[in-house]
Amino acid sequence: MSISWPKLTALANVSTYDTVRHMIRIQLEADVPLTDQLVTEIRGAIARGEVQPGDPLPSVRQLAGDLGINLNTVSRAYRLLEECGLVSTHRGRGTRVTAAREAHPALDDRSLRNRARALLADARLAALPRELVAALLHEELDTLWSKEESS
Amino acid sequence: MIMLWFDRLFPAVMLSWPVLVASCVKPHPTLAAPHAAQKLRRLWIATLLALALFGGVQALLESTQAERNGLRAGWPVLIGTAGSMLLFFRFAMPALIARSPGWGGPGPRPSQARVASLQPRDGADLLPRWAMPLGWALFALSAAATTWAITRGAHPTLLLGLSFWVTMGWGCRAAAREPEPLDAQGSASLRAAYRSARRLRAWGFWSVGVAGTLCFSAVAVVVVEHPVSAGMLGGVGGSAIGLAGGVFGTMASVSRARINSALQELSESGATEESTA
Numbered sequence: 532m533s534i535s536w537p538k539l540t541a542l543a544n545v546s547t548y549d550t551v552r553h554m555i556r557i558q559l560e561a562d563v564p565l566t567d568q569l570v571t572e573i574r575g576a577i578a579r580g581e582v583q584p585g586d587p588l589p590s591v592r593q594l595a596g597d598l599g600i601n602l603n604t605v606s607r608a609y610r611l612l613e614e615c616g617l618v619s620t621h622r623g624r625g626t627r628v629t630a631a632r633e634a635h636p637a638l639d640d641r642s643l644r645n646r647a648r649a650l651l652a653d654a655r656l657a658a659l660p661r662e663l664v665a666a667l668l669h670e671e672l673d674t675l676w677s678k679e680e681s682s
Numbered sequence: 683m684i685m686l687w688f689d690r691l692f693p694a695v696m697l698s699w700p701v702l703v704a705s706c707v708k709p710h711p712t713l714a715a716p717h718a719a720q721k722l723r724r725l726w727i728a729t730l731l732a733l734a735l736f737g738g739v740q741a742l743l744e745s746t747q748a749e750r751n752g753l754r755a756g757w758p759v760l761i762g763t764a765g766s767m768l769l770f771f772r773f774a775m776p777a778l779i780a781r782s783p784g785w786g787g788p789g790p791r792p793s794q795a796r797v798a799s800l801q802p803r804d805g806a807d808l809l810p811r812w813a814m815p816l817g818w819a820l821f822a823l824s825a826a827a828t829t830w831a832i833t834r835g836a837h838p839t840l841l842l843g844l845s846f847w848v849t850m851g852w853g854c855r856a857a858a859r860e861p862e863p864l865d866a867q868g869s870a871s872l873r874a875a876y877r878s879a880r881r882l883r884a885w886g887f888w889s890v891g892v893a894g895t896l897c898f899s900a901v902a903v904v905v906v907e908h909p910v911s912a913g914m915l916g917g918v919g920g921s922a923i924g925l926a927g928g929v930f931g932t933m934a935s936v937s938r939a940r941i942n943s944a945l946q947e948l949s950e951s952g953a954t955e956e957s958t959a
Contacts, residue, residue, distance in 0.1 A: 556795055556866070557796050559794045576800055597796075598797075599861070600796070
């Protein structure tokens with residue numbers, strides 16, 4: 532699977548944002564489908580511990596209204612997150628985060644290396660400067676692992 | 683003269699107010715929706731139907747009931763306030779938003795970057811903790827007083843006054859569900875402005891819900907205890923509530939318009955920064 536340059540740029544734009552907690556951001560003009568962007572953003576919020584198991588997520592109507600996107604897009608994103616076991620939806624109770632980041636099945640070293648290798652190969656093929664790739668990776672690492680955890 | 687105002691003019695003014703407001707707003711030159719005229723036409727039709735309903739029932743009441751009773755006193759207040767709210771939120775708001783999105787709508791969305799909070803708003807910190815228990819207690823008191831009055835001869839339709847509380851619940855939920863688009867930076871000032879506007883709307887609905895329910899139950903009691911004053915109480919209380927609702931509605935619209943212009947400015951400055959970078 533290869534990732535095009537605009538797609539990588541779009542992903543970079545999406546992932547570099549998050550200076551404000553509990554906020555998600557999507558790009559309408561990005562090549563990445565809106566559903567995938569939403570899933571990535573909400574997964575990121577769960578991974579960073581900004582939303583904890585048991586925390587409610589906004590209703591489909593609220594999120595779709597705030598983002599100005601179709602209800603079905605948000606609904607589809609929630610369904611994908613549910614299939615991953617990260618959230619659960621119950622009639623009348625809305626959608627809640629179910630999985631703690633510790634509880635989520637961890638990647639083993641090998642599969643993580645394979646995925647990282649594929650992503651970095653795409654970045655190389657897209658002729659991205661090494662410094663940019665390194666900066667993006669560091670930024671994501673800093674965002675996902677707090678300083679306390681690193682130390 | 684006072685009775686003429688309470689019985690005929692006040693409900694007519696209240697029922698006409700949404701369509702007058704919507705008609706006075708000029709369609710936005712670029713952002714007006716294509717179906718804006720259709721929505722305004724629907725509002726006109728609904729208003730004319732409501733006016734016809736009010737006029738018909740009022741004429742019937744005046745012709746068949748020489749003596750002023752609770753029904754005659756309550757009907758103009760009910761149709762004037764509840765009818766006006768229905769017309770405004772069901773028909774006028776969609777027409778206003780279609781004509782000019784800055785009016786109560788989700789605001790302009792000039793940026794391709796869309797930002798939203800992951801914090802659910804349903805029922806979140808809209809009112810202080812004591813507000814709903816107090817509202818329910820007053821509702822129970824009103825229901826008991828109205829039931830008592832009905833068992834002593836007041837007209838059963840006065841129970842309709844309890845519907846104000848139901849309207850309040852619906853209104854508070856609607857206040858929380860209104861879209862709150864953020865600028866690309868998710869500015870804290872904008873989020874605070876939304877929170878403040880949300881609370882203002884919730885307070886407006888709560889106050890009108892409580893006051894409307896209390897007013898009707900008071901009318902019901904007065905109908906039994908001092909029938910001559912029932913019409914006056916219903917008229918004064920009802921029109922005061924109606925006018926207060928109108929004021930709250932206008933304040934909410936103004937706050938929404940301010941937020942929209944702030945969002946516009948923030949988005950434009952964000953876009954400028956991005957293009958400069």
